[in-house]
Amino acid sequence: MKVLLRNIEKKGYTADIKDYLASEGYQALKKAITLKPEEIISEVKTSKLVGRGGAAFPTGLKWEFSRKSKEGPKYVVCNADEGEPGTFKDRQILEKDPHLVLEGMIICAFAIKAEVGFIYIRGEYNHAYEVLEKAIKQAEEKNLLGKNILGSDFSFQIKLYRGAGAYVCGEETALLDSLEGKKGQSRVKPPFPTFVGLNNNPTVLNNVETFANISEIILKGGKQFSQVGSSACPGTKLYCLSGDVNKPGVYELPMDITLGDLIKNHGGGVKGKLKAVLPGGVSSSLLTDKDLGVTMDYPNVQKAGSMLGSGAVIVINQERCMVDIAKRCIEFFDYESCGKCTPCREGSKRAREILNNIAGGRGELSNLELLKELQEVLYDTSRCGLGQAALNVVVSALDKFPDEFKKHITKQKCELNVCSMNKGGNV
Ligand SMILES: Cc1cc2nc3c(=O)[nH]c(=O)nc-3n(C[C@H](O)[C@H](O)[C@H](O)COP(=O)(O)O)c2cc1C
Ligand code: SF4
Known part of the structure; x- marks a missing residue:
């Protein structure tokens, strides 16, 4: 419908x-x-x-x-x-x-x-x-x-x-x-x-x-x-499917569709092998293949530890490096912070420096805890959703793919195709 x-x-x-x-x-x-x-x-x-x-x-x-x-x-x-x-x-x-x-x-x-x-x-x-x-x-x-x-x-x-x-x-x-x-x-x-x-x-x-x-x-x-969709969020939703998916585009579907159904049966499946999904754009936290059964409405995506936002579903395949993705996301937030409140203005800058260092092979293990602390501070003290969500991708990447961060910190070669370290680490 x-x-x-x-x-x-x-x-x-x-x-x-x-x-x-x-x-x-x-x-x-x-x-x-x-x-x-x-x-x-x-x-x-x-x-x-x-x-x-x-x-x-x-x-x-x-x-x-x-x-x-x-x-x-x-x-x-x-x-x-x-x-x-x-x-x-x-x-x-x-x-x-x-x-x-x-x-x-x-x-x-x-x-x-x-x-x-x-x-x-x-x-x-x-x-x-x-x-x-x-x-x-x-x-x-x-x-x-x-x-x-x-x-x-x-x-x-x-x-x-x-x-x-x-x-x-x-x-x-x-x-x-x-x-x-x-x-x-x-x-x-x-x-x-x-x-x-x-x-x-x-x-x-x-x-x-x-x-x-x-x-x-x-x-x-x-x-x-109210008869269509999920009981908590009736109606249909426009999902914007992008990233490593065979058929990217805008799909209108009832809000009781699952993430897996959306990607597989409507988006033509993942290009390559699935690594992670951002269900609500770069403000949301990463989900993985364990979450493919999640119903794509607001409360259920939140229960899975992320957020649906405006429905920007970004698919990420196994070839991509999470450090690289985290770095690019925080660059965006640092650039877009309006600067009115200190935690968001300074916190996003500091997180950007840390991730730039990690991605370039100049990080330290203690940086990882610092990033998590920064997320808590930004979430609790930022005036608007931009600052509150700025480190969601970063910290969920840290939680779900810690080895990739550690590898960069210990200067081991990152074997993933899409990674700044493979460009010489000069970032
Ligand atoms: C940083 C930031 C950017 C936002 N950008 C948009 C946007 O582009 N379009 C939009 O409708 N809502 C955006 N929102 C959400 C709006 O603040 C607001 O919740 C929404 O427009 C209300 O409309 P709704 O009740 O129909 O969802 C954004 C929120 C934040 C924190
Ligand atoms: S949290 Fe919002 S108000 Fe505060 S600096 Fe960031 S963008 Fe501006």
């Missing part, structure tokens, strides 16, 4: 509004404006939809918080920053079925009483930006956006805002600061954006995929939506 890619996979389907309208498009909005806002929120709560951006917060509850918070301006913000390495699912929807996202946002605006919405879009997504620009214009022309939508007293406009390449700006509060024209740095939470968001007003901020689920919930009902 496809919800998110149902249109995209139809032959000849384009992002033009005429194709969306011919596929039940905006019927959910037509239905929604005949309902009371509370009824819409109740339907979303019944669906048990949880946010697809990583934190898995119940969407209906988020909408209810904003709806019930202080009177005055409220905002709807769509997080289309998609900066997690290995994630490329939102782009599919934005480029190929933009009205699915717009419709979800408009219904949300009606439910929480917002008049203005923003799509914060990754700076590099030029094509998606142009597609959205056209889609917004077309929706305005059809009176699906703008003043007195479909002849009602409900008015709502959507504006586009381009990011400038900072990973941290995908974090909801850094995104809001950036949207307000400030430097994109995370705020202290609480208060959460649902209460104190854009310009200090209540704001619903959801991921592209989250909004894309809304029309289905309103049209078919929350109960029907």
Whole structure:
């Protein structure tokens, strides 16, 4: 059963509004404006939809918080920053079925009483930006956006805002600061954006995929939506399969699929022999072949010691060196740290130095304990998820593949094909 890619996979389907309208498009909005806002929120709560951006917060509850918070301006913000390495699912929807996202946002605006919405879009997504620009214009022309939508007293406009390449700006509060024209740095939470968001007003901020689920919930009902997938996380999910896999791509599957099924039966199996998997991009911890039976929903991946995040499933084969992978991941976090809090700013730098030394054959055994200590400190004291997750790959690699680190430290030759030591260790 496809919800998110149902249109995209139809032959000849384009992002033009005429194709969306011919596929039940905006019927959910037509239905929604005949309902009371509370009824819409109740339907979303019944669906048990949880946010697809990583934190898995119940969407209906988020909408209810904003709806019930202080009177005055409220905002709807769509997080289309998609900066997690290995994630490329939102782009599919934005480029190929933009009205699915717009419709979800408009219904949300009606439910929480917002008049203005923003799509914060990754700076590099030029094509998606142009597609959205056209889609917004077309929706305005059809009176699906703008003043007195479909002849009602409900008015709502959507504006586009381009990011400038900072990973941290995908974090909801850094995104809001950036949207307000400030430097994109995370705020202290609480208060959460649902209460104190854009310009200090209540704001619903959801991921592209989250909004894309809304029309289905309103049209078919929350109960029907909740019948698919796992009981904890109903619905389908877009999994981004990449790395050493035969058929990389975006797969929409019910959230009760197992990791093994996803890789083997949908991704065409591993290229080579499986060594490890990152189920939620470089912010998650490594899983191994022992975890192939894990159900790919949020609580089960967490129970297995990792996290699903936005669903960036990166497959790693036996030819790759874990020290090399750990080093590259921490380089990313060090580079992307916004620098606002000391543990993340300094800790990621220190971890990067240590891993650079280990990878280059200049490490010490005591470094391994230090890395674990650093992870604890960063997890406990960093202000946002970037710092909290910065050493997940590193420490899970240390736990699951300690010999590879020790080999590098004792300057034995690393026999793996993909390893910086094989390039002379000069890193
Ligand atoms: C460093 C960092 C980067 C993030 N990047 C994104 C992103 O690109 N897109 C996204 O939707 N959520 C991202 N998130 C999660 C958001 O903070 C937030 O939880 C999410 O957008 C809420 O929407 P949802 O409830 O629909 O999942 C990121 C979080 C962190 C800590
Ligand atoms: S944890 Fe890192 S990215 Fe997040 S606010 Fe602190 S310094 Fe910035």
